Amino acid sequence: MTKTTPNYLRIHRGIEPQEPTKSEQSPNLITSFWNSYSDATGWRLDPRASRKNEMLELLPAVTSETPHEHDDEFAPVVGRIAATRLATAASKLTEQILRTRECLRQREAELASSAAMLGVEHDSKVSVDQIEQSLSDAMEACKCDAAALYMLDEDTRYLKARSVVGLPVERLENPPRELRGSRGDLEAMVQDIVTIDDMNADSVDTWNSPEPFAAGICVAIKVDDIPIGTLWLFSDTTTEFGNTESAIARIVATNLSLLLRQAPQAEIFDSPQPHQALQEIAQWQYESLPVGSALAEGWRVDGMIESSEPWATGWHHWDVLPDGTLMLAIAEATDPTATGAMHAAVARTALAAHSGYRHTPAQLIQRVSDTLWQTNTGEQLVSLTYAHLDPETGDGIVASAGTISALISSRYGYRPLISNLSAPLNTSMDSNAANHEFHMLKGETLLAYSKGFAAAGANQMTLGGHIRTAMQFEDRSPLAMLRRKLIDLPLIEERGALTLLRT
Secondary structure (H helix, E strand, C coil), X not given: CCCCCCHHHCCCCCCCCCCCCHHHCCCCHHHHHHHHHHHHHCEEECCXXXXXXXXXXXXXXXCCCCCHHHHHHCCCCCCHHHHHHHHXXXXXXXXXXXXXXXXXXXXXXXXXXXXXXXXXXXXXXXXHHHHHXXXXXXXXXXXXXXXXXXXXXXXXXXXXXXXXXXXXXXXXXXXXEECCCCXXXXXXXXXXXXXXXXXXXXXXXXXXXXXXXXXXXXXXXXXXXXXXXXXXXXXXCCCCXXXXXXXXXXXXXXXXXXXXXXXXXXXXXXXXXXCHHHHHHHHHHHXXXXXXXXXXXXXXXXXXXXXXXCCCCEEEEEEECCCCCEEEEEEEEXXXXXXXXXXXXXXXXXXXXXXXXXXXXXXXXXXXXXXXXXXXXXXXXXXXXXXEECCCCCEEEEEEXXXXXXXXXXCCEEEXXXXXXXXXXXXXXXXXXXXXXXXXXXXXXXXXXXXXXXXXXXXXXXXXXXXXXXXXXXXXXXXXXXXXXXXXXXXXXXEEEEEEEEC
């Protein structure tokens, strides 16, 4: 549970309003749009109208070009209903833009904090207000008109604006600028601080300021003497900066460095780690998966799961039943989120509970389906393939429901075992699982795999061909060879596979 201070107890120390700088005097995009709206439609928003309801109130637009003695002769170009619909849609877009900008401000602050950690992974929630307040304090103390925080990328090639004060928030949307050629930033990283009393004092000796101001201070932000960014303070007029302004800039830069570094640590001590539960789930999933081994004399089994998320929505399992029959199972939830991991866990628990007594593959799949159906609090859709195999004869039966495919390959080629996909479990009360009988000879490998392979471009022919190659080389770990062959395959969806080799 995250600790937060209630709004009614929070002391707000707002940023003092600054005089608009030259960079802010350009017309705001939103204001410019509403001016164009009035010019094009002949209507304007009524500022006195209540904004509690969605229906906006409009008034005829009156501009300096409209003769006041003939107002009745100048009717609006667009009707009131059409203008209201357009204004309502524009208002919603405006709200979305403002929300996006606020999210951008927060994200830029978090990225600035991550740069200060020098490669340490964390999930910080650094305060945007704290960073902007530091910039505002430095700007006020040095009698400047604007301030900006720029952070280096991992390759130390570019500087990106992460926080600005006294500048339009659109600066955060600008692309990063190259460090190469930015003399002011480079010299500050070497000398700690550079004061520029007149940006245009020498047309040859350019400082390449990121903003068009007359003077400025650039101070390096460092962590363990390693530069991670720069702080710029800008002035509209030429200014002779002295030792006082330099000292203030250094102090603020040090404060920013500490703030960016301590934000993740404060989060660790003040609130629980947000992904700790997911990490524990992932650890449990990893530890509960069986390890590839000899399942019986002459039979080797192996499995794999590759996921781009901390969790997995699939699993595989094998065992020897009391009557000596080999059992294999591979499953995957339809939901790719952490909720899908829960669905998969329910299916796995059901399989363990129902596999201890006599059953056929179709019966066990139906029992797992019944469990999902009876415990259903949502769409617990799970694909499951379950097989029985006699280790003496190589005869087997497999039942499948969902999107898991299977094939059997030898050194001479491969043959599909399950290729007609069906509805996953819990789609309906009856599983409608498809049953197939098969036989495995020595030197053959059974491969069952999830739909994640096909999503990345590896079809049945590709997988069967790689297993066939492994059989030709008499590889006792065909799944390991398959993974090596597909190492460059993009991980678009989670991939799970299971192999059974008869040696």
